Amino acid sequence: MKVLILGANGYMGPHVVRKLAPAHQLRxxxxxxxxxxxxxxxxxQEFMDVDVTSVEQVRSAARGMDAIINLSVVRQDPILAFHVNTLGCLHVMRTxxxxxxxxxxxxxxHFAVAGPSYEQMDYRISPDIPPHPGIGLYPLSKSLGQEICRTYANQHDIQVLELLFYSLRDRHELEPGTGGVPFLIEWEDAAEAFRLALEVDSKELPSRCEVFFVFGDIPQMKFSNKKAKELLGFKPRQDVSAPWKRG
Amino acid sequence: MTSSSRIQRRAFLGRAGGVVAGGAAMGARLAVPVATAEESAGPAATRKSVAIIPPVAAVAQPVREALAASYQIRMLDPFVRFDQSLEEWAAGRRAMGDSLRGCDAIVYAPEPAPDRDEASLDELTRGTYDLLNVAASQKVQLVVFLSTLELMADYPKEFEVDEGFMPTTDTSVRRMSLYLAEFACREFAREGKLRCITLRIGQLANASATPASAGPLSVSPGEVARAVKAAVDVGFSQPSRLANWEIFHIQSSHSQARSSTEKAILQLGWKPDQD
Structure with a gap:
């Protein structure tokens, strides 16, 4: 499959490239x-400079591709966060x-869907809940982008898979007693979720826009990764429970 | 009230339609916010202050006239512009903060301009987010957000659509912009940063419209202005009669009307035109 990866040179991108390169042609x-x-x-593999805030650049990069993976993100800049996280999705979907x-x-x-009103109060939170991102710049601008993707998927024959992450660590960082938000995954397992999302048959998915919580098996049961396991066949290999064990 | 009595009332209360509410290019007068008018019909200390944003909104003047007898009015331009620099944005944000100091409520009537495409979408999403952030920081108690009944347009005509139906959007800039702006407003209300009353407005009738040409979503400027006045009045009521997040559908009552306005009639005391 010919795959365009946007925002490929951040933290996640290199892991995704390594996972997909053996079987796919990447831009x-x-x-x-x-x-x-x-x-x-x-x-x-092919390398290009592409700014997701420019629909023209996204278009020129997407020509001839079979799939788009959008890893682009801006978390703090008050203008660019919307231009990348929200309008970037508009550019991707129009293209x-x-x-x-x-x-x-x-x-x-994860808080593009499950913001503070869920996380502070609930357990077994699944990705199929009405989005409550709260009012943080990063989660809200991402959540609005997600709504744009959903809207286009509803109107066009495009399969959208939203992969939501939060905390990512290397294996050597999974030390007892380090704790953190119970939405943790090791990088290679995260990258594997992209391979699965790229290759899953659309007929196996309930709708043209599906959201997945992607994290390893951890003890709290605060969030649920059951959907990713059942629909994508996701099987996290790395035990990420150590941070919540006594040091 | 039964469905049949509502239908009878609508048959009696005909109203013409035509021009979709909005239509003015939102970006046409975007600038650093400036208080363009300050009105008071009495001692300033006893009256609450309401900002109307933007002044170029199709309903801004009727709303101003409806509120002016009871509230101090500030007419403010939005400060978010698609192509502004970070410095311009920061200056605009500071100026808006100054303009909203001591303000009790905002009537926010953004109007997507489809011809400006993604610039319009940006100004309604980021613009709404930034405005509400400034409003919350200035402790503005109430935002009356004017959305659109077009968000309910996908339901089959056999249904009388009320506020309990989920809003939906298509990929048009106009509808998607207001859908996303409403989404942002809801999150501010959910987080308890301010109270937001969303009025989903029908298609604004023009002055020359006749009852015979009333569209299924038509609404008169006077009806909108009265709904805003009622929302502001009830929004300030103590103890509160409303939750932090409330939606009301506002359109004329006539035989072809698509939406139920029962909630606005009962909870806001709003009345459609008697025609």
Missing amino acids: ITDIRPAPEEIVNEFPK AVEFGIRRVINTGP
């Missing part, structure tokens, strides 16, 4: 240059419609 794009080791490791690209994988934080 790796960002406003930042790709890490040198990725360029050296994948000389046959997908124009070029007949039928699969889009969009990303965001």
Whole structure:
């Protein structure tokens, strides 16, 4: 499959590239240059400079692609957060419609759906709840982008998969007693979720826009990753429960 | 009230329609906010202050006239513009904060301009978010947000759509912008930062419209202005008769009317035109 990756040179992108490169033809794009080791490791993959705030640049990058993975994100800049997280989704979806690209994988934080009003009060929180992002710049601007993706998926034959993450760590960082938000995953397991989302048959999904909480198996039962396991076949390999064990 | 009695009332209360509420390019007068008018019909200390944003909104003047006898009015331009720099944005935000100091309520009537495409969508999403953030920081108690009944347009005509139906959108800039702006307002209300009363307004009738041309969503400027006045009055009531987040559908009552306005009649004391 020919896959455009937007925002590919941040923290998540290199892991996704390594996971997908063996089986897919990638167009790796960002406003930042790709890490040198990725360029050296994948000389046959394509690299481009693309700013997701420019619909023209997204269009030129998406030509000939079968799928788009949108990893772009801005968390703090009050203007760019909306231009990247919200309008960026508009550009992705319009481009997908124009070029007949039928699969889009969009990303965001878990609180684009499950904001403070859920997290402070509930348990077994699943991704299929009405979004309550709260009023943080990052979660709200991402949540609005997600609504745009959902709207386009409802009107066009495009399969959207929203993969929501929060805390990502290397294996060596999974130390007892370090705690954190109970929505944790190891990088390689996170990347595997992209492969599964790219390859899952749309017939196996209930609708054209599905949201998934992607995290490892942790003890709190605050959130649920059951849907990702059942629909994507997600099987986190790394035990990420250690941070909540006594040090 | 039974469905049949509502239908009878609507048959009696005909109203013409035509022009969709809004239509003025929101960006046409975007600038650093300036208090363009301050009105008072009595001692300022005894009257609450209401800002109307933006002054170019199609209903801004009727709303101003409806409120002026009871409230101090401030007419303010929005400060978020699609192509502004971070410095311009920050200056605009500070100026809006100054303009809203001591303000008790905002009547917010943003109007998407489809010809401005994503600029309009940005100004309604980011613009709403930024405005409500400033309003919350200035301890504005109440926002009356003018949305659109177009968000209920997907339901089959056999249903009388009320506020309990879920809003939906298509990919048009106009409808999606207001859908997302409403989404942002709801989150501010949910977090308890301010009270938000959303009035989903029908299609604004123009002056030359006749009862015979009344559209299924038509509403008169006077009806909108009275609904805003009622929302502000009830929004300030103590003890509160409303939750932090309330929606009311506002349109004329006539035989072809698509939406139930029962909630506004009962809870706001709003009355449609008697025609």
